[in-house]
Amino acid sequence: MSSTSLLALGLAFISSVSAGRHGYPQFGEKQFSQSFLDGYNLLKFTSSLGPYSDRVSYGVDRNTPAGCQVDQVFLLMRHGERYPDYSGFGSNYETVLAKMAATQKNDSSSWKGDLAFLNDWTYYVDDPAMYSQESYSGAYAGLADAYSRGTDYRLRYGHLWDKKSVVPIFSSGYERVIETARYFGQGFFGYNYSTSAAVNIISESATQGANSLTPSCPADPTYVSCLVGSFSRTMPELGVAAARFNSQNPGLNLTALDVSYLMQMAAFELNVRAYTPWAEAFTLDEWVAYGYIWDLMYYYCVGPGSDYQIAVGQVYTNATRVLMEAGPKSGSMFWSFVHDANITPVVAALGLDIPANPLPNDTIPFPNQYRVADIVPMGGHLTLERMTCNATVKSTAGIYVRAVINEAVVPFNACQNGPGYSCPLANYSSLIVDAAPRFDEKCNTSSSYPQYLDFFWNYNTSTQYNFQDGPIGYQLTDTNV
Template identity: 75%
Template sequence: MLNLSLLASGLVLASLASANSKAYPKFGEKQFSQTFHDGYNLLKYMSSLAPYSDRVSYGVDRNTPAGCEVDQAFLLMRHGERYPDAAMFGDDYTKVLSKMKASNVSTWAGDLAFMNEWTYYVEDESMYSQESTTGPYAGLLDAFSRGSEYRLRYGHLWDGKSVVPIFTSGYERVIETARYFGQGFFGYNYSTNAAINIIPEAATQGADSLTPSCAADTNYDTCYIERFFATLPPLHVAAARFNKQNPGLNLTASDVLELMQMAAFELNVRAYTPWADAFTSDEWVSYGYIFDLAYYYCFGPGSEYQIATGQVFANATRVLMESGPKKSGSMFWSFAHDANITPVVAALGIDIPDSHLPSDTVQFPSTYRAADIVPMGGHLTLERITCNATAVSKAGVFVRAVVNEAVVPWTSCQSGPGYSCPLAQYSTMIDKTPKFNEKCGTNASYPQYLDFFWNYNTTTEYNYQKGPIGYQLTDTDV
């Protein structure tokens, strides 16, 4: 006689075994890898000239904490991957390449053997300064993908009918990034429901700007990469190695710096750069640190003037958070340059080292990494989240900072869900930041506060390119 109880037990066990086979790894497999390779990703040492890379995470879930909802989102994003500027970079690169060609090396050898087939990636001078459109790291693709991702993440903030402003500084590649982000976010509705607002990159904008400049910061105009390169051990080892491998070549350490910058830009256009393997990991670390120094002292927390400059955006978004989405709106998408983002990050109290970076030696690992803040397409996202009461916090409104898709908690304010900061405490932190007008001595005839978040146009006139914007030489890109 069939024992039904045994049969039932067998079916239950079989069911559990089937479930377990899906829920658990096979014998010998690991649920979590014990190997992490982020520290070896060369993009982290190519710094701000290379393609986008996510920030190394602290392990906090990027998704909204349980019991909470994002009701306001603020984005400040750098333009996407691009070609080098002719004036700031391109001319120097072509000079070094011409010097190498003039050395009459008949066959390149050693680490430069690839030069026998390699060609410069800027095929036409009209490409200089523009967003890249080719390769897997293409800038416009990056912008469109970010917009599409943010539609999935923050689409609930849009009612599907209203016209949403998108704010961009008045530089062609920044405007194009804003447009492609908008197309990714709104899709078919971009032409009717997005409104590009172009904020001029002019000192006369005062505080009503995405690119405010601090008149009192006299260091700003003379603070460039070369300033710090001169104080650090030069990249003479690589130069000597190349020269030995290729008799007749007479590269200097300064030439090597240009070639490493050129390599970073190549990845913005092509899938691969052979220059990456021409230099050792030690040389790339030194190169990246030169950029860390420049951003820290020239456009970041190493300058009180730059912290005050970042206060403009930090304070304006703080006011919007205090007003709330019903009164002030729920989405604020903004686009500017790298050196306009690092001051904001500093004003928010993020990435502040315990002591100033040494400029006479390479600090490794660096306590301030530009590649984690402003790679091409780098972005800061602030979230206002409304939460129910939990076991660890009361119901209320909180703020989270996300830098390149990694949640970055404030060390002194993380008592909310998902290590968020209570809005009231956040406001107090921002209020303690040096004030832009006071610290920078803004001309009294210029706007004294950021106003375009409240007074913006809803026309679609600027959603598409209708003619040349014109090249604007600025000193906002390092």
């Protein structure tokens, strides 16, 4: 080969290395970022009160595994972003804000330090009628969240609808939950919503017994005291924040509990507005502590830290198990809408997000295996998929089940040998049936109340409740319209 040919070959090789084989770039921006900043995202510390964020993924592909097809889907979704309730939330915020304003009434100086923004800030509940309602404006609006989830799920699961059948949508009987169900339905069914979807409202009354999306456990001796105690819980970091604000603004006398209320208020503000200056008034360490306060509440009051709540979660897991065993002939789509405290018991009953050890009350475990912001933020949702799969190198042909929490696949620890780390239906059924304690044995529900969930089989196809009948009442909560 001549020297000229060798030179030409060498230049061609150098050119291919520079451009990359097949035109792939070898220089410039990195293909994969080396920075992962979700751990510093404030939405991971606003707990259940702040806007929705996708769950931190384990890296398992969210899309249906190759060779599989979802033939049944079950969604259990929390209402979207909302205004605070007045009782227990808004009333506390107004009290703290009034306390702060009183200290400045006779002082010509303005707010200073981390609270300097208060010279221009106004409380975001400008109409008290909005307390308890879904937010309809802002970057994190709840109604938009629900509608968007519906459009996304139409893309994922639209093949399950024959475009002829009327599909039931199940909602507990709470105004903001019903509105979420309606907007999800409009997103999923589009122009066909008014005729092809049927909103079924299931009362939240305890008299529903087990035939409920919101079953209660009257035998639980600590449920009420657990919740009440949790709302007054603080941590040392919140006391540090109070001392800082007080020193920057003489005369101010905030307590750690006042700070807890202000941080709650900040989380809710993002449900209504695109930005809250309160977020920057607190350090990230203080937000970490605040988030853990709520992790403790959910874990012990309505999560895996309570055997009674695990039993409550079995109402839904057992009903959906029976539907999965029957297959698509029993229905292919089950859209259900509830509150946060109705989802955490189900997640616990599935054996998901259960720490190896109970959460400590006096220190924060790092890493924390039970993070409420990854389970039930506003708009949080659990999705169960029944999949029919072909044989693969890893698994045999058959029917499998996957759990998805806030758009991240969460494998079952005891069963993950199917495609996409799914669980064979037979094994999944055994996990659910063998789980203890059982709702009927643990919760001592009145024998005069329904003893099992029935509405997934006996629902109405009327469109009577697809749209709001008249104006929404003042601070409306429980409702049947």
